[in-house]
Amino acid sequence: xxxxxxxxxxxxxxxxxxxxxxxxxxxxxxxxxxxxxxxxxxxxxxxxxxxxxxxxxxxxxxxxxxxxxxxxxxxxxxxxxxxxxxxxxxxxxxxxxxxxxxxxxxxxxxxxxxxxxxxxxxxxxxxxxxxxxxxxxxxxxxxxxxxxxxxxxxxxxxxxxxxxxxxxxxxxxxxxxxxxxxxxxxxxxxxxxx
Amino acid sequence: xxxxxxxxxxxxxxxxxxxxxxxxxxxxxxxxxxxxxxxxxxxxxxxxxxxxxxxxxxxxxxxxxxxxxxxxxxxxxxxxxxxxxxxxxxxxxxxxxxxxxxxxxxxxxxxxxxxxxxxxxxxxxxxxxxxxxxxxxxxxxxxxxxxxxxxxxxxxxxxxxxxxxxxxxxxxxxxxxxxxxxxxxxxxxxxxxxxxxxxxxxxxxxxxxxxxxxxxxxxxxxxxxxxxxxxxxxxxxxxxxxxxxxxxxxxxxxxxxxxxxxxxxxxxxxxxxxxxxxxxxxxxxxxxxxxxxxxxxxxxxxxxxxxxxxxxxxxxxxxxxxxxxxxxxxxxxxxxxxxxxxxxxxxxxxxxxxxxxxxxxxxxxxxxxxxxxxxxxxxxxxxxxxxxxxxxxxxxxxxxxxxxxxxxxxxxxxxxxxxxxxxxxxxxxxxxxxxxxxxxxxxxxxxxxxxxxxxxxxxxxxxxxxxxxxxxxxxxxxxxxxxxxxxxxxxxxxxxxxxxxxxxxxxxxxxxxxxxxxxxxxxxxxxxxxxxxxxxxxxxxxxxxxxxxxxxxxxxxxxxxxxxxxxxxxxxxxxxxxxxxxxxxxxxxxxxxxxxxxxxxxxxxxxxxxxxxxxxxxxxxxxxxxxxxxxxxxxxxxxxxxxxxxxxxxxxxxxxxxxxxxxxxxxxxxxxxxxxxxxxxxxxxxxxxxxxxxxxxxxxxxxxxxxxxxxxxxxxxxxxxxxxxxxxxxxxxxxxxxxxxxxxxxxxxxxxxxxxxxxxxxxxxxxxxxxxxx
Numbered sequence: 001x002x003x004x005x006x007x008x009x010x011x012x013x014x015x016x017x018x019x020x021x022x023x024x025x026x027x028x029x030x031x032x033x034x035x036x037x038x039x040x041x042x043x044x045x046x047x048x049x050x051x052x053x054x055x056x057x058x059x060x061x062x063x064x065x066x067x068x069x070x071x072x073x074x075x076x077x078x079x080x081x082x083x084x085x086x087x088x089x090x091x092x093x094x095x096x097x098x099x100x101x102x103x104x105x106x107x108x109x110x111x112x113x114x115x116x117x118x119x120x121x122x123x124x125x126x127x128x129x130x131x132x133x134x135x136x137x138x139x140x141x142x143x144x145x146x147x148x149x150x151x152x153x154x155x156x157x158x159x160x161x162x163x164x165x166x167x168x169x170x171x172x173x174x175x176x177x178x179x180x181x182x183x184x185x186x187x188x189x190x191x192x193x194x
Numbered sequence: 195x196x197x198x199x200x201x202x203x204x205x206x207x208x209x210x211x212x213x214x215x216x217x218x219x220x221x222x223x224x225x226x227x228x229x230x231x232x233x234x235x236x237x238x239x240x241x242x243x244x245x246x247x248x249x250x251x252x253x254x255x256x257x258x259x260x261x262x263x264x265x266x267x268x269x270x271x272x273x274x275x276x277x278x279x280x281x282x283x284x285x286x287x288x289x290x291x292x293x294x295x296x297x298x299x300x301x302x303x304x305x306x307x308x309x310x311x312x313x314x315x316x317x318x319x320x321x322x323x324x325x326x327x328x329x330x331x332x333x334x335x336x337x338x339x340x341x342x343x344x345x346x347x348x349x350x351x352x353x354x355x356x357x358x359x360x361x362x363x364x365x366x367x368x369x370x371x372x373x374x375x376x377x378x379x380x381x382x383x384x385x386x387x388x389x390x391x392x393x394x395x396x397x398x399x400x401x402x403x404x405x406x407x408x409x410x411x412x413x414x415x416x417x418x419x420x421x422x423x424x425x426x427x428x429x430x431x432x433x434x435x436x437x438x439x440x441x442x443x444x445x446x447x448x449x450x451x452x453x454x455x456x457x458x459x460x461x462x463x464x465x466x467x468x469x470x471x472x473x474x475x476x477x478x479x480x481x482x483x484x485x486x487x488x489x490x491x492x493x494x495x496x497x498x499x500x501x502x503x504x505x506x507x508x509x510x511x512x513x514x515x516x517x518x519x520x521x522x523x524x525x526x527x528x529x530x531x532x533x534x535x536x537x538x539x540x541x542x543x544x545x546x547x548x549x550x551x552x553x554x555x556x557x558x559x560x561x562x563x564x565x566x567x568x569x570x571x572x573x574x575x576x577x578x579x580x581x582x583x584x585x586x587x588x589x590x591x592x593x594x595x596x597x598x599x600x601x602x603x604x605x606x607x608x609x610x611x612x613x614x615x616x617x618x619x620x621x622x623x624x625x626x627x628x629x630x631x632x633x634x635x636x637x638x639x640x641x642x643x644x645x646x647x648x649x650x651x652x653x654x655x656x657x658x659x660x661x662x663x664x665x666x667x668x669x670x671x672x673x674x675x676x677x678x679x680x681x682x683x684x685x686x687x688x689x690x691x692x693x694x695x696x697x698x699x700x701x702x703x704x705x706x707x708x709x710x711x712x713x714x715x716x717x718x719x720x721x722x723x724x725x726x727x728x729x730x731x732x733x734x735x736x737x738x739x740x741x742x743x744x745x746x747x748x749x750x751x752x753x754x755x756x757x758x759x760x761x762x763x764x765x766x767x768x769x770x771x772x773x774x775x776x777x778x779x780x781x782x783x784x785x786x787x788x789x790x791x792x793x794x795x796x797x798x799x800x801x802x803x804x805x806x807x808x809x810x811x812x813x814x815x816x817x818x819x820x821x822x823x824x825x826x827x828x829x830x831x832x833x834x835x836x837x838x839x840x841x842x843x844x845x846x847x848x849x850x851x852x853x854x855x856x857x858x859x860x861x862x863x864x865x866x867x868x869x870x871x872x873x874x875x876x877x878x879x880x881x882x883x884x885x886x887x888x889x890x891x892x893x894x895x896x897x898x899x900x901x902x903x904x905x906x907x908x909x910x911x912x913x914x915x916x917x918x919x920x921x922x923x924x925x926x927x928x929x930x931x932x933x934x935x936x937x938x939x940x941x942x943x944x945x946x947x948x949x950x951x952x953x954x955x956x957x958x959x960x961x962x963x964x965x966x967x968x
Binding site: 047049051052053054055056058060076080082084091093095098102104105111112115116159179181183 | 328333339342346358367736737
């Protein structure tokens, strides 16, 4: 499985970081604090992945479940049932129809880890972890914010170009990822009212 | 000194020289295999071979900790460089991608030969459609990056299939590009030595190479001063226990010799006599080692360590002689008086140790032979050499107050008879009640390895994700191809058993048989057909068909690829694995399939037997080793019982009185029972080494009992006898008491058992044996 990781590292071009406009007034720690106050949340997602090997986007939808600080579940219902569970740094991907269960210890897959952490530490309001992985640029205000994440690690930059997480108040509404090879994906989240 | 007297001394000197010559040419070993049966069952043979020189026995696990992770990673990388080219190691792995790339390349280039999913069906439009749809699922997960990269050249998904098969196997975590423990505090390396596990000198050289590499790597980094390295593995254990037994044996015997010597010097008041007193011990030890070396071809470290224990008993003979020379008497007169008793004592000890001599285990029979020859050597030196060397008119003076006080105590002792018999009976009842919890049959109880080392080994194994293997399917054949074919047949049966939940998984040699590789190569379509089938499979799929252009070329190349052989895997992690699981010894090829997470061993075995006629063995290392040690112990118990009967018979013949036989045996039996009960109460379970200790208690104690039983000519004579017993006992307790402080579990078990047993048999003899002197 280590080999998978090597392949992840090998598979990419050189990263390019972009600078965003600066933020004034309302700030990042404030945003993270308000996000941190949500201990559990649940929502529906629609994800579109634009991949160079495919001639049309890969569309999927299902539910998301988060329990602070480190338990995240992504249940895909359409087009196929698939469960993705993150707990204590271990990512389990289970495809019941194929009877396949993959377990990744995230530390061994820096790029996957970085991507998963971008979502988890945002939901948990965990600023130190987020800053360990990314250079963060925040735009907008509490009513509508947009956070641009640029990977710090070289290995991650070879795969992930940038991640943009947008939201309102203490809710995440969308996650966009651009990969270095030109692939990109967007996930929009509609949260269930608590 | 006239000629008649010189002959024994000259003969003795010649004998010593001969022993020294034999010993100088002896081989010393310390591996566990000496404690394996001499006539093993086929299953035991496999296990013993594995422990002795199997590849598992050549692995050294290395952990580096005590510094920041980045520093540890650098040390690991710097260490690996010289070790990869070291002549003592065939491989060293620290998880660096340098090595993994070689493996990855091997897997990638040979994926169609290696993957057991390759069948003609796999490359039909239907088969490819299925694998493409599995890819599509993977593209939706965070693993889409890697999936996309291999997809164009490997649409049937062989690489992913191969990697998934490898995934189930435990491996360490990664940090900074090298293997780390899960908690990130220890960098991990794995070495495989060139020398076999039982070639201790080669193991020691490999350990030195590793240590040197570590010291150099640490020295080169300023932040690494606090870093520490730990090593573990079967060979490391053997080397360490050889060293610790050797060091402890030396150190403790030196201290014991000093203490016993100081005591004896006060008693003898003559350095010359003191030196003479050590002659029997030295002779006995030399004769014992030489005899073992001649008879067995090599001497086990434990036997050697046992040599020190002989100080306890060997010194006694000289003490009995020297202390009992009456004022104005000669050594010869004294010997005439005490020789029958001394001789009976030695014969009794020999009966006891013969229990070990006839053991089916090399280690124990070595100890038996060593003890018997050692005692005979010691007592012969006392009887025939010492009298010629003692200064004229030598006798020991002890203070009268001390001696008469001692005798007074001895006279009072029988009052405690009823209490003692009652206590011994209670202890016997206690032992009978706990007879099932008495023995520790686990392999580790036999191991001469200290508990801390075992704990470290377990820790490093956990960090490495390489738990101890308990179950293994083992099959043998006359050539590599047939044994690989058979193992593939069994592997396919076990794969269905994995799905049925009988086990979690298993490892197999990473080299398919030639037959399997040929079948897979033949199953591949040619370039044109591959292209056509793929195009049909891509219909109604969201993939861009242009992406798959390289696939047809890949197929064409794969059909031309030569079959994989052992050489192709050399120098990779897969090659190391192959050497572990496929072993060539003599004319026999053996394949081992270690099983993981076994739920139903019996079900697995029966399932394979039902589905296949291939002969195989399902080896349960734990059960097998425990069974082996149970057999071993039963045999030793039986022999010990026979030895006890022989002792009783011997005593009956010599003493010719049932009452005297009972009187002499009772204190010994009571001492053995009391010591066993004490060990149990202090939380020990008995190992074979405690049993050896108990045999020594009988050997040493029988002298006490016989001297108490011995009829003395006068009160002075009795005084001298009792005084000599006390000093002999003090010497024994000093020697063995020190041994109980040893780090080596073996030496410490023997030490504490004998020290306690010797004191008790002396006291019990005084209490239970009433002899009316003339």
